[in-house]
Amino acid sequence: MKFRVSNVLFLISLLVVLGGCGGKSAPTRFYMLEAGSASPSLTQASPVVILEEVTIPPYLDRPNIVTRTSGARVHLAEFDYWAEPLRDAVARHLLMELSRASGATVIVAHSVERDFTLKVAMLRFDATEDGQAILQAMWRLEPYQEQSGGSAKSWRHASYSEKATDSSYAAIVNAQSRLLSKLAEEIATSIK
Template sequence: MRKIVSNALLFATLSIILVGCGAGSPPSSYYILTSSNQQTSQVQPLNNISVGVGPVLVPGHLDRSQIVTSTGKNSITIHEYQRWGDSFKTQVEETLAENISILLQTPKVAIYPWERAQRPEYQVYVTIRRFEGKTGMNVTLDAIWQIVRVDTDNSLLTRHFVETFPVAENNISSYVQTQSNALGTLSQEIAKGLHSVVAQ
């Protein structure tokens, strides 16, 4: 009888601990990168070509569900309860593609991998080497991008983009918006690069 009572007491204690742990966990917040709809006047239309965006490579420590910020030269913070609403890599690809489509005023922008019927004339490869910073301070985007002619597989243009963007407020929402703005600036550079290769 005493053993039964002890087991029941142990079970009740464990239940209280588990409930307490669950009650103490804050709810997760989810964020997405967004395109920049106010860029159309900065680049001339180029709606007679088709463009493919990707593959886009991102550092492994950033390609996770949690948002990552830096705390020092060799240290990062993984925010357990501030998460991406979708794959970080997928969001970067989609944001770049949408920005380029807006800038060039063309719907003919596909995301890698594409169907055979969507095979573009030009393909943009992007390797992101760094894309983080500190909330309330700044975000650095360091990327190498390349434009390739798809039918010949010839590399037409390769550029290194690196720029630091100030974060307006000390919160994750402002941090994510700054990352979106950084991708917007990178998209402008890629759009200008497409103009350059088409003119050649």
């Protein structure tokens, strides 16, 4: 009898534990940076810009969307992720927006004739708990030496922030998209 009671108690305990694991968790959401929809009007005379490099800080190099909490603490979203690696998303967005804003052909290939080479180092690309999106970056646009004979331009600093419409991840990602568009517009003014 003792053997059967312990087996029954074990089975009941196991069912209770497993029943707790069967609860439904929150759905995972994936986000992409969105560029503007206007297409550039490219001509044969459009300058060619090679986007040679985009770097992001290691704390952002993960699928989770990162926000900053008080002080030096960061929060990794549990159910809200980038749909693609953030470095690739930033590069894609800059390609599209820089092409739109400058009228230049912006590509990542390295073996084509070009007028400029662009490097972008993202220093910060996150948001605060209350939805303030922040972009800090350094960028350098250099005339292609063999073609133009121009001298290298120094690194420039860019810093933008924008309050998202609310503190949801969707609103934060939309604000971050707009900040990247501002960076592309700033870089576009240097393409001549």
